[in-house]
Amino acid sequence: MVAAWAFAMAALITLVPANMNPILIFSVAGNYQENLIITGVEGLWMQGFQPLGALVFFSAILAPVIYLLSVSYVCACWTLQRRLPFLGVAFRLAEALEPWNLLPVFAIACIVSVVKLRTLGTVNWEPGSLWVLATAVLTMIAVQCFDRKCAELYVEGSK
Amino acid sequence: MTDQVRYELSKALTLAGIILYIPANFLPVMTITITGQVESLTVMGGVMELYDTGLVPVAAVVFLASVVVPVVKLVSLSWLLGLHGSDIAASRRMNVHGFLIRIGTWAMIDIFLLSILVAVGQLGILASVQAEAGALFFGAMIICTLYAADIYKTHMIWQQPLPKSQ
DSSP states (O other), rough: OOHHHHHHHHHHHHHHHHHHEEEEEEEEEEEEEEEOHHHHHHHHHHHTOOOHHHHHHHIIIIHHHHHHHHHHHHHHHHHHOOOTTTHHHHHHHHHGGGGGHHHHEEEEEEEEHHHHHHSSOOOOHHHHHHHHHHHHHHHHHHHHHOOOHHHHHHHTTTT | HHHHHHHHHHHHHHHHHHHHHHHHHOOSSEEEEEETOOOEEEEHHHHHHHHHTTTTHHHHHHHHIIIIHHHHHHHHHHHHHHHHTTTHHHHHHHHHHHHHHHHHHGGGGHHHHHHHHHHOBBSSSSSEEEEOOHHHHHHHHHHHHHHHHSSSSSGGGGOOOOOOOO
């Protein structure tokens, strides 16, 4: 559980540069475009596909943040053996958002998109994609370390 | 939420997923315009294009994630729900359910791919990527199957059918 806390915190920290830095730069005939995670959401939104934009925003940006925050919170409570308020809420959030933890899928999608775009123009990797990859790996380790049963027993004991 | 409601909801979502699967795969998900050439791609078309450019491993990943996973999910969900309440292959059903939850999210790769391509393809006349209606159906289908698998809890596999009320 301590390990899960550490990895979740690390993932939260890497999530910041992953969202602030461009993932890739695409250029055709001298024109170029920087590309952040949020740019795709904007693009879909402006093309009239608001539901899809919202879906991408939720699953690639919002859900990982909330999920990692609640996992770290539950792990912190367990590690410090202190029943802080909203422990139950945090645990239920972590449970509910587990299937929405889609950053690893996003990381793979980045790789595929680079491959796909290479036939269309020049694509350059940017540090942002490495941060996304780092976040994805750290999140997966945190999920593996997070002892669901143990957390559940602890949370339910607080009632 | 009672188990009966969960079961009914899961059935409804699976059925919705099956219906949405058809437009999701036959309508184009995006239109790519590069230097005047316009090309509409369906989900399968995107895979074929990757395959044609010689990138077999990448094509295989996308094929698995966005073509095989949804079919496997829909078929095995129907199987799980069809056998609900019976005691046939209960432990196997439990394994299948766990597997479903684990692979479930990979179909989202297509939506993320679209989002990245749309963001990149905003260079005006030179290159543009436009999302198409198929992507909406595809996204809806993924959400339906995700929830259908999530809402049906493992312990429900072991339940005996409720006695029929007269």
